[in-house]
Amino acid sequence: MTTTTAATTTSTTAPEPLLAVDGLSVAVASGARALVVDGVSLTVAPGECVGVVGESGSGKSLTMRAVAGLLPEGLDVTKGTVRLGGEEVLGLAPRARAALRGRRIALLMQDPFAMLHPQLTCGRQIADGLRGQGGRGRAVRAARRAEVERRLAEVGLEPSVADRYPHELSGGMLQRVATAAALAGDPDLLIADEPTTALDTATQAAVLDLLGRLRRERAMGLVLITHDLRVAFSACDRVHVLYAGTVVEHGPSHALRTAPRHPYTAALLASEPSARERRPRLTAVPGSVPAPGERGPGCPFADRCAFTAPACRTTPVALVPLAPATAGGAGTPAPRASASATDPGTSAPDPGLSGPHAADAGGRATACLRAAGLGPLDPPAGEAAADGAAGTGPETDDAALVVSDVGRRFGSAAGDRQVLADVSLTVPAGEVTALVGRSGSGKTTLARIAIGLETFDSGTVRTGPVDLPPGRRPSTADRRRLAGHAQIVFQDPYASLSPLRTVGATLREALDAARRGGRGDGAETVESLLAKVGLPERYAARRPAALSGGERQRVAVARALAARPRLLICDEAVAALDVSVQAQLLNLLDELRRDQGFAVLFITHDLAVVRQIADHVAVLHDGRIVETGPAARVLDAPGHPETRRLLAAVPAPR
Amino acid sequence: MTARYVLRRLGGTLVLLLVLSVAVFALLQAAPGDPARTLLGPRNATPDALAAVRARHHLDQPFAVQYLRWAGDALRLDLGTSIRTGASVSATIGGRLALTGQLVGLGLAIAVLLGVPGGVLAALRRYRATDRAVQTASLIALSTPAFAGGLVLIYVFSLMLGWFPAYGPGTGGDRLPHLVLPAVALALGVTAVLLKLTRAAVIRELDKEHVVFARARGVAERRILVHYVLRGALVPVLTGVGLVVAYLLAGTVMVEQVFALPGLGSLLVDSVTYRDVPLVQAEALLIAVLVCLAGLLTDLAQPLIDPRLRPAADAPRRPKERR
Structure with missing residues (x-):
């Protein structure tokens, strides 16, 4: 790559990559100068879509921000090169860098x-x-x-x-x-940073399709940053998996999906729920990403890895190619280090969608010391568990929540909107009922009505022992009884916990409220609540800012459990979490439910999560329930077009 | 903006003024002693004189009737006569309104012209030397009482440098130089408030994702500053400007004393000193009207700047996505 021609158009022979990042490191500008991105290399060819996948804290966004020259204040590039069309850009003056943005490179962000x-x-x-x-x-x-x-x-x-x-x-x-x-x-290159994360599944698919079409029509390079492996595999030619600021594995999408060679990739895949089959238990990755500056000398994943050997903790790891880069680049089957089935993916690249690869881009590499010994890791599949107890029709006698013919209209100067119309739903005791629908379908309104946070115009709502009156808020006494019966966990743990209170204070308050309501038996303590959700006691002294997203959501669950509810409403409670953490939380909810026997109303737009956790499903569309039934039946044989649309929108590997 | 929205805001302001006017009128009743004696002032309180005052001010009638008569007169700008001078209150106030108006106007102009750009500058150079210097200066300005600031200004710019006259309103074309020092003294604290407010608003805007996104797609830096950052900071700054008008009006009391300006502020001081209740009432009412008007103007301006604040009836229907 010594030529400096601006190769912005595709040529038939080895094209200059649009973007060539080599050994890029980003560090905190002050203090101990902890590395947040550590030696990341990747290339993007014209017309190619490259996925950068990782959980929060992996450095995926910062890597691409550094490429675009948009690092937040307090972070510096310390090492490496970034070439755009052959031109080194890191050394350019800020003004010259700014001139590149928009024309050569542009960044699309998460929250529209x-x-x-x-x-x-x-x-x-x-x-x-x-x-x-x-x-x-x-x-x-x-x-x-x-x-x-x-x-x-x-x-x-x-x-x-x-x-x-x-x-x-x-x-x-x-x-x-x-x-x-x-x-x-x-621009020649578009970096899309989680462009679909803030959208519901149906809209997500449409935006991904749009980006794919634009990339083909414009022969533009596309870097897709995402935490969602399904999204990456469905949209990208090649995928780089980042962990703790380093690339741990990269390769063609299909090869990575079917035969991951790094335990982290495999673990991510295993924690991904599937819309097709229910797994007995999601394989959650224990722990969380180590903070910058807290990484040992060895493999950053060693502490969470199922295959860690002593050497892993001490030997620095580097990306090792799995297949020699042969002429022609992409599509050459990689000789396997261990005995395994042939990989169908690498021998049949999708000619319609793959862009021309850079010469060195077709191969695979992994940063696992034990890659040779471990061989291709098991892609998760096969072990389908029996779907949820999709038994007889739910009994309304002991149901945790019975909603019948509920209507709710929101009025505004712009005109009234019927948010809910004739909605009937029963959540049987002790089971998990999923309420699915895209954003705006009325899911959250229904949940808020069920616990008396929102009023309704017509129909009847019975939450456990409490009959809610239409048209007005429940009385204080009813509110107390409601709180003893039903609790809610919201989507955003960053917003639902007070940043000024310690975890212990938050939980104590919930326990006191439960005791005043005559529910607590006094046996429950902050410590026992923390233990229930798998957090150590010392977390009681921490404030939410010192917790990761998954830990915060655990605290939110613990707070809800303080009242010993018979119904737990989870409003998109796992949607904002990384897949490995999402799996931890889904498993936790499942355990707690078995243990304590409460019913769950699980609100989500993600049918893969539904398959994993729910016994019953109700599909909400434009304020009406369009389909209900046992989860397995609804997902296997969807009856309503909206259900089919939601199912089709779950990103599928191509 | 729909007429309905304007009418609603106007109605709200009128109701507010009504409540305030009742409170202002009640001042007379709240004053210690017999209202008739209060109105009579220092004159000899013979039974005849008291009876005359009672009759003229309808003091023997119920409070509501008294108020209605008073308010009706006030609407016709007849606010009674000064106890002290016997002159018409409207004429007394009218003669001084212009001077105070000019003083407040000039003070507001200084505060906006110094505070807003200063705040923008501090925000753009945040946590650096310029920011610290600007912030320190504003802290000093904020903690300097107007009379102390005024004395220092007189000493430096009038006595030492001789640039501006030290006191008095000047005559005719001479007015502006006479008002510069008082206006600066009046504006000191308010400038600092506006500066802090602008700085905070601009910093908040600079951190917004739409600014990063504008950079990320190559929008020119100057365009980002003017059309994205400043545009976003406009609403809070404008609200601040509306609020500080009240502070400026209150500040004239002090400043007009220091600079010997015969404005509303010094009139208020005199009226209170001599318990000239009709004048105090009239001035309180006038200040209430001015502050309410400033608030009304800010309220009406906001939907013009921020489309999200526009009433929903105005919003066009959502267009559909093309399939």
């Missing part, structure tokens, strides 16, 4: 609601990124407007969207607008 300026019209924000479209004249303005409309059409939106403000659009539409804005300067 935060990414766009709330006070500027969508059209204006797209126009701001267009090349050479400045000026004030009438003709210039008309041309700019026409160009904005063309860009909107490219992402599948109608021209009138140009005059809308972001708050008038849905998340999916906003992500399209943001995509059009990111592509306004016609």
Whole structure:
């Protein structure tokens, strides 16, 4: 790679990679200068989609922020090179770096609601990124407007969207607008940082399709940063798996999915719930990613790995190619170090979707010391467990929650909206009922009605022993009894725990509330609650800021359990978590439910999670229940088009 | 903006003014002693004089009737006569309104022109030397009482340097130089408040994801600053400007004394000193009206700046995605 020609178009022979990152390290600028990204290398060819996968704290976003020159304050690049079209960019002056953004490289971010300026019209924000479209004249303005409309059409939106403000659009539409804005300067390379994480599954699939189409039409390089392996495998040609700031494994998507060669990749795959079959227990990865500066000399994954040998903790690891880079690059079957079945993936790359690979990109590499000895690790499959107790129709006598014919209308100056219409749902005691639907379908409203946080207009709601009155909030006495019967765990543990209180204070308060309500038997303590959710006692003294996302959600569960509820409502309680942590939490919920015998109303948009945890499913669509039944039946033979749509939207490996 | 929204805000302001006017009128009743004696002032309180005052001010009638008569007169700008001078209250206030108006206007201009750019500068250079210098200066300004600041200003700029006159309102075209020092003294604290507010608002905007996203797609840095960051900071800063108008009005009491300006502030001091209740009532009412107006203007301006604050009836229907 000594040539410096700006190879922005694909050539038939070895093309200059669009992006070549080599040994990139990022460190905290002050203090002990802990490395948050440690020697990451990757290449992206024109028209290629490369996945960068890892859990929170893996350094995946920071790596690509460094590439785009957008590192947050307090972080510096300490080592390595970044070449864009052959040109080294790390040494450029900030002004020259800024000039590259938009034209050569652009970054699309996670939250479509935060990414766009709330006070500027969508059209204006797209126009701001267009090349050479400045000026004030009438003709210039008309041309700019026409160009904005063309860009909107490219992402599948109608021209009138140009005059809308972001708050008038849905998340999916906003992500399209943001995509059009990111592509306004016609960059050669688009980095999409978790572009679908904030969206529900159905919208997710549409945005991924859009990004894939744009990449093909524009022959643009695409780096997809995601924590979701299913998303990466469904959209990317090659995937780099990052852990604790280093690449632990990379290779073609299919090869990685079917025969992972690093225990971390295998563990991630195993903790991923599948919409197709229920596993007896998700293989959760214990512990969490070590913080920067707390990594030992050996393999960063050693503490959580099932295959750790003593040498793993002391010997520094490096990426080792598994197959010699042969001529032709991609698609050459890799000779296996150990006896194993042939890998069907590497011999049949998808010609329609794969871009031309850089010469060195086709091979696989893993940073596991024991790779040769371990051989390809088991892809998770096969061991399907019996689906949930999909027995007889639920008995309404001892049901934890009975909702019948409930309607709720939200009025606003813009017009009324029927959020729930004739909704009937029974959550049987001791079992898990999943309520699924895309965002805006009314799931959360229903959950809030069930525990008296929201009123309803018509119908009846009986939460355990409490009959809720329509049209008004429950009385204080009813509220007390409700709290003793039903508790809720919200999606965002960052928002649902007070940052100023210690975990112990939060739990003590919940215990006191339970005791005042005459529910606690006094036997429950902060320590026993923490033990129930698998947290050590010393966590009682910590504040939420010192906890990881998974640990916070455990605290939220512990708080809910303080009242010894008979019904636990989980409102997207695992949606914001990494897969390995999500698996930990799903397993925990399952154990607790078996142990304590409470019923669960599990609200989610993810049918793979439903398959894993639920006995019954109710599908909510535009405020109506369109399908109910045993989980296995609904997922295996969906009856309603909306159920089929939700199922089809679960990312599937291609 | 719909007419409905404007009307609702106007209605709210009117109700607020109504409540305030009742409170202001009640001042007379709240004053210790017989209201008739209070209104009579230092004059000899003969039974005849007291009876005359009672009759003229309808003091023998119920509170509500008294209030309605008073409010009706006030609407016609007839606010009674000063106890001390016997002159019409409206005329007395009118003669001084212009001076105080100019003083407050100039003070507000200084506060906005110094505080807002200073806050933006501090935010852009946050945690660096410039930021610290600006912040220290604003802390000093904030903790300096207006009279102390005024005395220092007179000493330095009037006595030592001789740039500006030390006291008095000046005459005709001479007004502006006379008002510079008082306006600066008046604006000191308010400038610091606006500066802190602007700095916080701009820093909050700078940290927003849409600013990073604008950078990430190559929007020019200056465009980001003006159209993204400052635009976003406008609403809180404007709200702040609306709020400090009240502080400025209150500040004139002190500053007009120090600079011997015959404005509303010094009139208020005199009226209170001499228990000139009709004048105090009129001034309190005037200040209430001005503060309410400032609030109303801020409220009406906000939907113009931020589309999210626009009433929903205005919002066009959501367009659908193309399939």
